[in-house]
Amino acid sequence: MKVEIWSDVVCPWCALGRRRFAAALARFPHADEVEVRYRSFELDPGAPRRHEGDREERLAAKFGSDRAQVRAMHDRMTDLGAAEGVAFRFEKAQDGSTVDAHRLLHLAWDEGGAALQETLKERLQHGYFAEGEPIGEPDALRHLALDAGLPGAAVDRVLASDEYLDAVRADEGKARRYGITGVPFFVVDATYGASGAQPADALLQLLEKAREEGRTRSA
Numbered sequence: 001m002k003v004e005i006w007s008d009v010v011c012p013w014c015a016l017g018r019r020r021f022a023a024a025l026a027r028f029p030h031a032d033e034v035e036v037r038y039r040s041f042e043l044d045p046g047a048p049r050r051h052e053g054d055r056e057e058r059l060a061a062k063f064g065s066d067r068a069q070v071r072a073m074h075d076r077m078t079d080l081g082a083a084e085g086v087a088f089r090f091e092k093a094q095d096g097s098t099v100d101a102h103r104l105l106h107l108a109w110d111e112g113g114a115a116l117q118e119t120l121k122e123r124l125q126h127g128y129f130a131e132g133e134p135i136g137e138p139d140a141l142r143h144l145a146l147d148a149g150l151p152g153a154a155v156d157r158v159l160a161s162d163e164y165l166d167a168v169r170a171d172e173g174k175a176r177r178y179g180i181t182g183v184p185f186f187v188v189d190a191t192y193g194a195s196g197a198q199p200a201d202a203l204l205q206l207l208e209k210a211r212e213e214g215r216t217r218s219a
Contacts, residue, residue, distance in 0.1 A: 006041040006185040017184035017197035019084040024203035040102035040171035049136040050096040087130040096136025103164040120148040
């Protein structure tokens with residue numbers, strides 16, 4: 001079984017969805033048959049390397065709300081994250097373009113497959129949400145990628161070039177063809193989809209349905 005997950009590293013719902021999917025997979029009796037691959041989706045494709053200015057004010061303008069509403073949203077997400085073991089410290093977040101982070105996730109796949117990509121995804125999310133790493137800055141990305149176990153020479157090569165940009169754009173193009181407008185979005189065997197940070201029970205049901213119907217088709 002092949003599971004593709006469209007997500008962005010600065011998306012808190014994606015971080016929750018990733019943790020919930022891991023919980024579902026841990027309960028799936030055939031987890032050893034499942035290959036998980038993260039696909040690129042930029043929530044803000046026009047973002048600069050680093051957003052300057054007041055983050056709460058910028059988000060309030062983006063969502064048509066006010067600072068108090070943004071803080072309330074962050075408080076709710078912080079509580080949800082704590083329940084799933086995800087640390088959200090939004091006051092430390094340094095927003096920026098995520099295209100280079102996505103390019104490194106493609107590198108991780110080529111260097112070490114699903115396991116290394118998973119490790120890098122975790123390191124990028126924790127670095128951004130919990131440690132205040134500037135997610136669009138090359139120095140921060142290099143540090144996070146090396147922490148995850150990627151080879152330094154390959155990381156430097158990618159960050160100094162446009163390598164894997166075509167792969168990022170291909171993922172985003174596929175998302176458009178699927179009609180994906182928000183993330184996380186889970187696709188199993190290019191046939192079964194689930195949108196949003198679904199509960200672990202719902203994601204487990206998705207895996208069970210995909211496997212059972214896949215076996216029926218192949219019988």
